[in-house]
Amino acid sequence: MGDLVLHLDGISKSFGGLSALSNVNLHVEEGTTHAIIGPNGAGKSTLLNVCIGRLKPDSGRVMFDGQELTGKQPHEIAQIGVARVFQTPEIFQEMSLLENVMLPAFAHRDGSFRFNANKLLSKQGEIRDEAEHILEDVGLKDQMMMEGGSLSRGDKRRLELGMCLILHPRLLLLDEPTAGMARHDTNQTIDLLKKIKSRGMTKVIIEHDMHVVFSLADKVSVLARGQIIADGNPDEVREDPKVKEAYLGGTQ
Amino acid sequence: MDAIFIQILNGLDKGAAYALIALGLTLVFGTLGIVNFAHGALFMLGAFCAVTFQKLVTISDRVRDEGVTAFVAYKETPYLEIWFGDTGATIIDYSVPLSILFAIPIMLLIGFVMERGLIKHFYKRSHAEQILVTFGLAIVIQELIKAYFGANPIPQPAPEILAGSANVGSWFGLGNNLVYPWWRLIYLTFSGVTIFSVFAFLKFTTYGMVVRAGMRDRETVGLLGIDIERRFTIVFAIAAMVAGVAGVMYTPILPPDYHMGMDFLVLSFVVVVVGGMGSLGGAVCAGFLLGIVQSFASMNEVKEIFPGIDQIILYLVAVIVLLVLPRGLMGRTGVMDD
Amino acid sequence: MTDMKKPVLNDMLLLFIFSAVILLMPFWLEPFGAAYPDLLQKFAIYGIFAIGFNILLGLTGYLSFGHAAFLGVGSYAAVWSFKLLTMNVLPAVLFGVLFAGALAAIIGFLSLRRSGIYFSILTLAFAQMSYNLAYSVLTPITNGETGLQLDRSDPRILDRMFSEGEPAAGLPSTDLFGVTMSGYPGFYFCAVILIVCFFISIRIFRSPFGLMLKGIKSNQNRMQYTGLNTRPYMQTAFIISGMFAGLAGSLLAVTDPLAGAERMQWTASGEVVLMTILGGVGTLIGPILGAALIKYFENIFSSFNDTVLEQAFSFLPESVLDVVVPLMGLFVGSGWQLTLGLLFMVVVIFLPGGLVEGFNRIFKFIRSGKKRKGLVEPTQDQASE
Numbered sequence: 001m002g003d004l005v006l007h008l009d010g011i012s013k014s015f016g017g018l019s020a021l022s023n024v025n026l027h028v029e030e031g032t033t034h035a036i037i038g039p040n041g042a043g044k045s046t047l048l049n050v051c052i053g054r055l056k057p058d059s060g061r062v063m064f065d066g067q068e069l070t071g072k073q074p075h076e077i078a079q080i081g082v083a084r085v086f087q088t089p090e091i092f093q094e095m096s097l098l099e100n101v102m103l104p105a106f107a108h109r110d111g112s113f114r115f116n117a118n119k120l121l122s123k124q125g126e127i128r129d130e131a132e133h134i135l136e137d138v139g140l141k142d143q144m145m146m147e148g149g150s151l152s153r154g155d156k157r158r159l160e161l162g163m164c165l166i167l168h169p170r171l172l173l174l175d176e177p178t179a180g181m182a183r184h185d186t187n188q189t190i191d192l193l194k195k196i197k198s199r200g201m202t203k204v205i206i207e208h209d210m211h212v213v214f215s216l217a218d219k220v221s222v223l224a225r226g227q228i229i230a231d232g233n234p235d236e237v238r239e240d241p242k243v244k245e246a247y248l249g250g251t252q
Numbered sequence: 253m254d255a256i257f258i259q260i261l262n263g264l265d266k267g268a269a270y271a272l273i274a275l276g277l278t279l280v281f282g283t284l285g286i287v288n289f290a291h292g293a294l295f296m297l298g299a300f301c302a303v304t305f306q307k308l309v310t311i312s313d314r315v316r317d318e319g320v321t322a323f324v325a326y327k328e329t330p331y332l333e334i335w336f337g338d339t340g341a342t343i344i345d346y347s348v349p350l351s352i353l354f355a356i357p358i359m360l361l362i363g364f365v366m367e368r369g370l371i372k373h374f375y376k377r378s379h380a381e382q383i384l385v386t387f388g389l390a391i392v393i394q395e396l397i398k399a400y401f402g403a404n405p406i407p408q409p410a411p412e413i414l415a416g417s418a419n420v421g422s423w424f425g426l427g428n429n430l431v432y433p434w435w436r437l438i439y440l441t442f443s444g445v446t447i448f449s450v451f452a453f454l455k456f457t458t459y460g461m462v463v464r465a466g467m468r469d470r471e472t473v474g475l476l477g478i479d480i481e482r483r484f485t486i487v488f489a490i491a492a493m494v495a496g497v498a499g500v501m502y503t504p505i506l507p508p509d510y511h512m513g514m515d516f517l518v519l520s521f522v523v524v525v526v527g528g529m530g531s532l533g534g535a536v537c538a539g540f541l542l543g544i545v546q547s548f549a550s551m552n553e554v555k556e557i558f559p560g561i562d563q564i565i566l567y568l569v570a571v572i573v574l575l576v577l578p579r580g581l582m583g584r585t586g587v588m589d590d
Numbered sequence: 591m592t593d594m595k596k597p598v599l600n601d602m603l604l605l606f607i608f609s610a611v612i613l614l615m616p617f618w619l620e621p622f623g624a625a626y627p628d629l630l631q632k633f634a635i636y637g638i639f640a641i642g643f644n645i646l647l648g649l650t651g652y653l654s655f656g657h658a659a660f661l662g663v664g665s666y667a668a669v670w671s672f673k674l675l676t677m678n679v680l681p682a683v684l685f686g687v688l689f690a691g692a693l694a695a696i697i698g699f700l701s702l703r704r705s706g707i708y709f710s711i712l713t714l715a716f717a718q719m720s721y722n723l724a725y726s727v728l729t730p731i732t733n734g735e736t737g738l739q740l741d742r743s744d745p746r747i748l749d750r751m752f753s754e755g756e757p758a759a760g761l762p763s764t765d766l767f768g769v770t771m772s773g774y775p776g777f778y779f780c781a782v783i784l785i786v787c788f789f790i791s792i793r794i795f796r797s798p799f800g801l802m803l804k805g806i807k808s809n810q811n812r813m814q815y816t817g818l819n820t821r822p823y824m825q826t827a828f829i830i831s832g833m834f835a836g837l838a839g840s841l842l843a844v845t846d847p848l849a850g851a852e853r854m855q856w857t858a859s860g861e862v863v864l865m866t867i868l869g870g871v872g873t874l875i876g877p878i879l880g881a882a883l884i885k886y887f888e889n890i891f892s893s894f895n896d897t898v899l900e901q902a903f904s905f906l907p908e909s910v911l912d913v914v915v916p917l918m919g920l921f922v923g924s925g926w927q928l929t930l931g932l933l934f935m936v937v938v939i940f941l942p943g944g945l946v947e948g949f950n951r952i953f954k955f956i957r958s959g960k961k962r963k964g965l966v967e968p969t970q971d972q973a974s975e
Contacts, residue, residue, distance in 0.1 A: 113826075
């Protein structure tokens with residue numbers, strides 16, 4: 001267990017009078033895998049959107065490694081080292097898998113702006129090697145010349161994960177990485193995430209599948225009706241009566 | 253005070269034309285999701301309905317001119333006058349307002365054919381492609397009109413009793429030098445009625461309700477099992493008709509020529525964008541507003557301070573509105589964000 | 591789209607073939623009746639315009655409806671350079687590019703705050719403003735409706751400095767260190783610049799910069815969440831594209847030293863959109879192909895008239911002739927625009943990928959046909975993309 005790396009301080013957000021998050025505090029420690037679970041509509045995706053700058057919270061602060069993220073542009077947050085895998089995969093449909101993974105590497109390198117038109121793509125050996133390496137990690141190297149759009153949904157997610165990994169993020173946010181996957185694919189993804197974990201990357205995972213949560217998470221926070229109702233290691237949370245109530249008697 | 257009042261009045265008739273074109277444009281965009289660059293051409297076609305109608309009613313024969321007794325003289329006399337005498341002459345005099353009756357079925361038909369033949373294939377294509385194909389269509393329509401009617405403007409007289417000007421000033425106790433052509437007053441009333449009818453149609457008929465629901469959420473309406481496609485066709489035809497009758501009525505103000513559609517289209521797009529894409533009320537308000545703004549900008553007093561302002565004012569307003577209020581004056585969020 | 595997938599043709603080879611095709615145009619276009627300098631110059635100039643436009647539309651997907659403004663500014667700047675400095679074309683071209691680039695920087699800075707159709711309308715609004723101003727208040731600079739022309743009394747500071755005695759009678763002509771830039775020399779000058787532009791375009795398409803622009807077109811959200819600040823990249827693409835347009839505008843002035851406001855009208859912007867779409871958006875060759883085709887047909891079609899048609903169809907019986915000639919007459923001569931509009935529609939409806947896609951389809955069809963017959967040749971692939 002290391003220092004706090006992500007620190008959400010009293011985040012509130014409402015949409016047209018409907019409160020999605022109210023006074024949420026969350027602490028994620030360096031190097032851990034922190035799962036956020038909760039019934040549908042509990043505000044989990046909103047929470048991630050606040051972290052990456054897609055939404056601005058009504059009040060509260062998001063701190064990452066001593067820097068304030070609130071109010072920063074999405075690309076600035078990404079450059080600080082926060083990457084995200086979306087619920088519906090956000091990839092470049094018309095490009096080859098290799099380009100899909102190389103592109104974030106360029107974006108990472110020249111994000112703020114560099115007129116990088118004088119060195120051809122074919123001369124970018126280092127980045128290409130790394131991209132191929134990462135495609136191998138996520139199990140897509142054989143298909144690397146295929147178009148992104150032609151992949152299955154599960155493969156698209158894996159591709160997107162690869163696109164995030166090449167950024168070498170310090171914090172990786174995963175929004176239901178296994179939703180809609182078959183058991184076999186789910187297990188593969190769990191293995192993959194475990195492999196990443198051994199590299200010491202901090203991860204926040206939103207997940208419905210308890211099997212995934214309990215095989216990966218070091219810490220679990222339970223979000224219900226826009227509030228954190230329980231916090232702790234997986235076993236504690238599992239036994240928490242409030243959690244049981246939220247799931248059984250809750251909105252679901 | 254008089255000067256301000258007269259500028260407002262002057263702006264209103266142009267504004268009414270903008271509003272009517274923009275209304276159809278935004279109706280089609282809001283319901284069908286189509287960016288129709290041929291909408292100005294529909295306005296122009298309406299104007300040429302009036303021209304055609306006038307040509308039809310004035311088809312003439314050579315008749316012995318009884319007024320000349322010294323020798324045998326002939327003059328061109330329309331058949332209508334030969335057959336119906338004074339009634340015929342009245343019909344010719346009123347050819348512009350009467351040609352609305354002629355234009356309505358024709359414009360509905362043109363709208364129907366256009367939607368079925370072309371537009372419906374573009375619902376799922378990108379806005380850029382819609383713009384391009386309708387732009388091509390607009391050129392085609394425009395060139396056909398030019399080939400048939402020639403390149404010169406064709407004046408269309410208003411009925412004789414409406415030829416003069418109304419002494420608007422005296423109505424409001426503002427002095428006698430405030431006059432305004434009768435026909436423009438008619439045009440204003442007419443556009444008010446048309447706009448009101450379109451809104452009433454959308455508001456009070458079940459048909460309109462479905463259309464409005466479709467503007468908000470097309471997919472859901474489709475899921476309800478409502479035959480949305482057929483309604484789209486009718487909406488498009490109505491938009492075409494509104495543009496067409498607006499064109500008919502505008503002919504005494506501006507003699508129609510083949511490129512009037514394009515001239516109005518670019519400005520109407522600016523109007524739609526200023527009003528907010530997909531907002532009917534916005535389009536109407538912005539139409540009148542921009543008409544008035546343009547009229548003020550062409551005052552000599554204003555031009556002395558900002559030379560050339562009258563040439564660019566509409567675009568300038570559009571740019572400022574778009575940069576400050578990205579969704580226009582009354583636009584909803586999320587429309588055309590892609 | 592995927593450049594690295596299969597480099598169909600080596601880029602250097604492509605550039606070489608392209609250069610050969612362009613430079614040899616006076617010869618191989620002879621049988622098409624297009625091998626005269628005025629038309630060839632137009633091919634090259636509008637090719638440059640379209641290449642530049644394609645860098646914006648093809649890579650980033652942003653549809654500008656105001657590129658004619660840059661073309662016009664390029665022309666005006668070039669003519670002023672002829673009037674004030676020298677008849678040498680190099681400064682003229684340089685100023686054309688710089689002024690267009692500066693205008694593009696301003697318009698791009700404002701317009702790129704919005705995307706989609708809002709962007710298109712903004713660019714259209716700026717271009718229309720430039721056009722209207724050029725016609726009215728800017729008359730001292732643009733000479734309004736008459737257009738900006740050379741005059742014997744122009745100062746031409748540099749020329750006067752180096753030449754002695756009275757200048758020759760009549761208007762001077764543009765030159766490149768003594769070589770008059772009209773006729774074939776003018777064409778070759780434009781052609782060389784076109785080839786350089788084509789080379790630049792290849793480099794941009796094949797660089798990380800180009801890939802990033804494609805990424806913005808494909809998924810702007812994803813680009814931002816991977817840490818890319820998209821604005822400066824878009825801005826750069828817009829400026830480059832505007833500079834190409836300015837270059838084309840200045841070359842128009844080089845080959846015919848006058849500049850008029852109609853060059854900035856929105857129909858002129860529409861024309862470059864059409865060229866790019868007709869040839870194939872986002873392809874390297876497509877826009878140039880589109881530009882050349884449109885200029886070719888414009889030239890051929892608009893020179894036809896009823897007499898020419900009657901001769902062409904004279905083999906038909908008179909009664910048929912009476913129907914055919916007026917009908918065909920609609921599409922030629924001053925009716926050329928009608929043909930253009932129809933072409934526009936046909937391309938967008940049936941061939942959204944443009945001619946290049948059309949060729950690719952035909953090529954694939956032929957190849958698959960041969961395969962079926964077992965006649966597979968050693969594959970000689972088509973020109974890139």
